[in-house]
Amino acid sequence: MKVICQQEKLNFGIQTVSKAISSKVIEPIYGNIKLETSNNNMRLIATSGDISIEILIGVDSVEKEGSITVPSRELGNLIGSFNSGKVEIESDDIKLITITSKGCHYQLNGLPSDQFPSMQKTISEDLITINQETLKNMIKETFFAIAPPDEVRAVLKGSLFEIEGENLTVVSADGRRMAKKTGKLLNSPGKNFEIVVPKKTLNELIRILSEGSEEEVNIFISDSQIDFHIDNIRILSSIIQGKFPNYRQVIPTHCEQSLRINKENLYKALKRASFIAQDLESPNLVKFKVHGSQIIITANTQDVGQAYEEVDLEEPAQSLDIAFNAKYLIDALSSMATTEIIFELSNPVNPGIIKPAQREDYLYVIMPVRLK
Structure with a gap:
């Protein structure tokens, strides 16, 4: 050569x-x-x-x-x-x-x-095509909720790709939170199916897919592999075998109230409060007190200090005391492309829902922290 x-x-x-x-x-x-x-x-x-x-x-x-x-x-x-x-x-x-x-x-x-191991062509008639930017955003807005490496259930170490008709839904969950985003396919295989794509593969896709690109991604899917063709780059990956949990079961069908909040204001308040929320027994614990037209966010760690933040709501809400892991909220808010969010809550033990105020393609479910 x-x-x-x-x-x-x-x-x-x-x-x-x-x-x-x-x-x-x-x-x-x-x-x-x-x-x-x-x-x-x-x-x-x-x-x-x-x-x-x-x-x-x-x-x-x-x-x-x-x-x-x-x-x-x-x-x-x-x-x-x-x-x-x-x-x-x-x-x-x-x-x-x-x-x-x-x-x-x-x-x-x-x-x-x-x-050198051969990189075989994926033999499959199941081809889906999607816009590069669409796929990149879908992965970015759900990637953070993938379970950590020490998770026992292998299927939670990747994201679910669910094809239904002309839609692709990407879902990530770790047992305490779940992120879901749906996007439109440019070409669908004409049948519905599910696969779980490993975290490492998704990480490389985020890096390689172009921001703002109108170019297409062709994806070939077989029983054991998924094959991405992106311009002059090809990514061939094994898929995670097993059945992904029924994510629809964890989505609350009813919430008592919907809080409309400026995303950036809530994000910055949580980020600051998280500097104080360093208790070893309850790391990242922040308390929400919904009262009138405000959420009061507090954190208290004995050897560090105290945090107090006020975040305005667009409309008055019912009084509620509830606690969350600040990191789980920060992860979602930092990944979500929106200026305002809707935070749906019911009580201190049932999961809450966060979604963009102006669109319906994204949903984040988070479990509250039960206080002793």
């Missing part, structure tokens, strides 16, 4: 695919990036086994076609430190790769590409 390409394109490609590589590599080949040339393009692929990322970049010229795998860390550090301009890569397609750029000359030891 012998190819000449631009440092900026090559560096972008390496940084894009290297995110697929696990921090705990099971075999040396899984720590490598596969470089493969054809026509006037170079294909870069990295994998952990559970997720693979591929990108196709344009090059200046391909003098000799071929392929090899190179350690991701060394290749990324080296190319990232070069100045912009031309980079020449030459390999014997077995082990040795030579990299040259403006007076710099390096050799790296690689591994033959035939040892």
Whole structure:
């Protein structure tokens, strides 16, 4: 293999695919990036086994076609430190790769590409198409509610993708909160189904999907994999096996009152109060006292201090004392694209609902903290 390409394109490609590589590599080949040339393009692929990322970049010229795998860390550090301009890569397609750029000359030891796991095409007739910005926003507004790594139930370590007719609904839950957002598909498979997409895959999608882009994402789905095609990038991921809990059962069908609140005012008040809410037994605990046209937010930690905040409501509300985990509220408010929210509450033990005041595509359910 012998190819000449631009440092900026090559560096972008390496940084894009290297995110697929696990921090705990099971075999040396899984720590490598596969470089493969054809026509006037170079294909870069990295994998952990559970997720693979591929990108196709344009090059200046391909003098000799071929392929090899190179350690991701060394290749990324080296190319990232070069100045912009031309980079020449030459390999014997077995082990040795030579990299040259403006007076710099390096050799790296690689591994033959035939040892690299193949990135098979997903065999599926179930294709859905969605706008890039729509999918990015759906993931961003639900991602934070995915359960932590120590969660026993594997299906909660990812987000539910539920396809119904022409709609895609993304749901994340951890047993204490649930975020749900629905978006319109540009193309649907003509049948309803559900899959659970791992958190790592969703994190890479947030990073790769373009903000404000009108371009489309094609998604192929099989029984065991989901395959995202985004411009010149492809993400192939395993899906989490198992049945996602019935999220509809946790959505209250009736709430006693609806509070209309400026989102930014509530967010800033909670953020400040959370600096004080550091009690070891009840971390992030804040108390709400709904009274008249205000919510009074308080926090008290013996060795830290006290917090008191007043947040105005647009209309008077029924009196209510209730407590929440401030972090769970802050997570939702910081992810929600809206200026005003509706906070639906009933009593100190039943879940509350937060949703944007001007749209109906998003809903967040949060359990209150029961006070002793």
